[in-house]
Amino acid sequence: MCLLLLVAVVVSATMGFMQIPATTVLQLIGHALSFSGKDAGFDPVVTAVVMDVRLPRILAAVLVGGMLALCGTVFQAILLNPLADPYTLGISSGAAFGASLVIVLQVVGLALPSALSVPIFAFAGSIGTLFTVLALASEDRRLSSTSLILSGVIVAAILSAAIGFLKFIADEQVGIIIFWLMGSLSGISLQNIFFLLPVALIGMAVCLFYSRDLNIMATGERAAATLGVNTVRLRWILLVTCSLMTALCVSVSGIIGFVGLIVPHLLRHLIGPENRQLIILSTLGGGLLLLLADTVTRAVLPAEVPIGVLTALIGGPFFAYIFKKRQRENG
Template identity: 55%
Template sequence: MPSTVDKKNILLTCGLVALLVCTVVMSTGMGYMQIHWQDILRVIGSHVFHSPDLSISIEPSIHYVVLDVRLPRILTAVLVGAGLALSGVIYQGILLNPLADPYTLGISSGAAFGASFALLANLSLLGQFSTPLFAFIGAIATLFIVIRLSTFNGVISAQTLILSGVIVGAILSAGISFMKYLADEQVAIIIFWLMGSFGSSTWSGVLLLCATVAFGLLITLYFSRDLNIMSLGNRSSDSLGVETAKIRIILLLSASFVTAICVALTGIIGFIGLIVPHLMRYIVGPDNRKLIPASALAGAILLLIADTTTRAVLPIEVPIGVLTALIGGPFFCIIFRQKQKGRAYE
């Protein structure tokens, strides 16, 4: 049966990869200083292949803008978009709730709380990794509390899950506000970081994100067929030979890890993990083997377009977290209405 379907899927994946590459190149050219795409390719090429001849006619300032200013930011946006969308697929798949994403579950707030704590307390046990580490601890603790709050008689209630996420998120936000109040001078950095910002992206951040997202993607793809079957519920998936309890923990920890690293580096960027899996489910269907790569690619493209819009198109730079919330919030309302009508996945 599925050979035509698979062909269609390969075509779609290739299309998304091509679109991502085009978006990256176009975004690199956009901004205060317009750069032609051929120049961008030559600068990147000369750097990657160590052949200075390729870009001999290009001004050094363009080198600097492309390699040190724009690309780290652009690649950060790409990787964070992929990571958040990936986490969204996992949370929605495991918790069987189309409204679940790192933001609505309060995981992002938990990570932000941990990271703010590390920033303010000036914790540097592990050098530059102490903020991501504390973000991860915050994310895991929040995940545990939210799931515990919404579990009755061993069953996670879908209705109370998001409610618990919102409540815990609100408490954590208050905690973050309190820390900001205590922060004095550093408060401006924290406020801007919390709203989500790619402005201070670095190549070392890109590498950390790259490793994290690759790890998340591999783990999720490895368990993707099990994740499909887990959508039938505990009893069914257990009786179909899936190690439900073990895989659920592995995937939830992985998703929280990916979320925590994204938040630690760029602040809270909401709704990407909610919107993207939804859109992709309409296009590729519910099969996680197709949904996971498609969502990661689409998340990367969407967040990059959003960031480029605020960086190079809008007259003032709106924080990216504010922009995604402004677009994603109404989308959440639509899904919520459809879910109430019980036809979110027709």
């Protein structure tokens, strides 16, 4: 899987408006990694296209896709709900709302530094949404699939109306807000990667650290507690970690739905529900899937379609399929 991902990164870097041979891409990456600083005599245009335009975007696709799939895996395991992911729980919308709020506040005249305040507001939005959704769904004590997803949909609907309202206020800046609603990886810079990478690694480490506890949660909260798992603390730590990762993904790429739903779901069918393996493979798989999707919109389709639209077009029907299948199994 790791190898597949590396190959995909290189192949994707060759594709685009300008075709660049794989060997050149490899040489460029090798040169950059050796930090020699010498001018190795590459065509400056090719260098710029690969290193400044394509690679940041490719790496962002891998990291964002990986984190979203990781979050999906963990949300599904901790909420005992195979339909949960950052998007269906409304958490992505919450983060987008927080991010949009920053723009509106800037329009109104508050001097907020975007680089810092966007992720912070996005995180606040995602955490707020998470707890609203859980509070809405928890009347039903077992947090059943349907009530949880329904709460997610309700909150997401309210939030998208709120974002619409912000759009109305923000007027001139509407373009950026629409970007958050539809999701796109086109505005990525290398700076974003330096932000994403450590969060992705730390987030993954936290989730792996608790993977066995996460397995035990599958036998229910009461049974897990009798095995010495501190279920309340486990929930808090993992939900907050994943909300943070989601918020960061949204603040660089907007709302990209369903990656977190599809990838863990398919992998669970293939390799089983053991969470340590699932967390690792989902992260790789999510990165691969989003990279493929983004390469398609960037280099294959005649005009660039926002990536969030593409994943929703593929993921929506898939979601419907799982939902129907589960209904049949439970009925």
